[in-house]
Amino acid sequence: METSLRIAIAGLGAVGLKLAQALDAGIPGCTLAAVSARDTAAAAQRLAGLRRPVPVVGIDALEPLADVVMECAPAALLPQIVEPFLRAGKAAVVLSAGALLGREHLVELARAHGGRIIVPTGALLGLDAVLAAAEGEIRSVRMVTRKPVRGLVGAPYLAENNIAIEDIREPLRIFQGTARQAAAGFPANLNVAVALSLAGIGPDRTQLEIWADPALERNTHRIEVDADSASFSMTIENIPSENPKTGRITALSVIACLRKMGAPLRVGT
Incomplete structure (x- = not known):
């Protein structure tokens, strides 16, 4: 001890x-x-x-x-x-x-x-692979995040852009841009995107889409990486904790x- x-x-x-x-x-x-x-x-x-x-x-x-x-x-x-x-x-x-x-x-x-x-x-998943690929050349990193509506309500980006998601009945893409932009607009939701960007090619080259999906019960992230050492894609479906913005x-x-x-x-x- x-x-x-x-x-x-x-x-x-x-x-x-x-x-x-x-x-x-x-x-x-x-x-x-x-x-x-x-x-x-x-x-x-x-x-x-x-x-x-x-x-x-x-x-x-x-x-x-x-x-x-x-x-x-x-x-x-x-x-x-x-x-x-x-x-x-x-x-x-x-x-x-x-x-x-x-x-x-x-x-x-x-x-x-x-x-x-x-x-x-x-x-998230696969950061080891991204870190390894970054020792060579990574050409692109793209991440698509899909979350239940309750996990995105209250994000500053939604208020700033007058996007209402509480009553949507089908999946709605609410953001497309870089990890840096996502971190500013969704500070309680997208730490995973920043972690991915820090492991790979940085927050200004890591591309991100965010979808609100009323049919989902799990936070889902899909990552696609193209590098000179490997091309790979990964998907994870996280069960939310008592805080819907955070996976167990x-x-x-x-x-x-x-x-x-x-x-x-x-x-x-």
């Missing part, structure tokens, strides 16, 4: 709570050290069932308590959460990958102080990321 990484969780929504429970149950090499949430009283109540109680503190109090912070919060809070850890030469696992765009200073901060920003695979597999991906940090055998790039 002396060599265990002390883990802090910032945000106790669908992903943060699942992660806290997994750490409390036991992840080799990792120990839950602290949690931060907007409503500290409610967070403490949600954590009451943990075997080993941990402090619930403000965001600004997390860094001295932990070696790694898991960012599971609204995207706007990303700098406030990760900057103290990066400045201290520590690691930040970032779920709000879209919020990294336009905040290149975070990468520079990590580089200057020996910190690390880790973006887990999340609700997202939390499991973060848990797998933590297991990989201290594992004696690591599989995959």
Whole structure:
């Protein structure tokens, strides 16, 4: 236990709570050290069932308590959460990958102080293949996302463009553009597209379509990559968590990321 990484969780929504429970149950090499949430009283109540109680503190109090912070919060809070850890030469696992765009200073901060920003695979697949292909030449990356209506309602892009989807009866394409544009218009929905772009050819060359589909129950992503080493396509259908904007597999991906940090055998790039 002396060599265990002390883990802090910032945000106790669908992903943060699942992660806290997994750490409390036991992840080799990792120990839950602290949690931060907007409503500290409610967070403490949600954590009451943990075997080993941990402090619930403000965001600004997390860094001295932990070696790694898991960012599971609204995207706007990303700098406030990760900057103290990066400045201290520590690691930040970032779920709000879209919020990294336009905040290149975070990468520079990590580089200057020996910190690390880790973006887990999340609700996607095939990032290992994309990373490998990017060592050669990738000619194109295209992603088509289809989501149930409830998972897209409230996105800023819809309000800005007067697109109403609540009463649609058939699939409607609501966006076509780059991953960078999608991240700005759908900050709670398209972290997967940004993760894909960071693994491959960047947010300005990664092309994306978003469809709202009233018949769907699962969040579906199809990726098509054309490179000099391989051409491949991949599809994943994610079961939503209690938060319809987030798939159940997202939390499991973060848990797998933590297991990989201290594992004696690591599989995959």
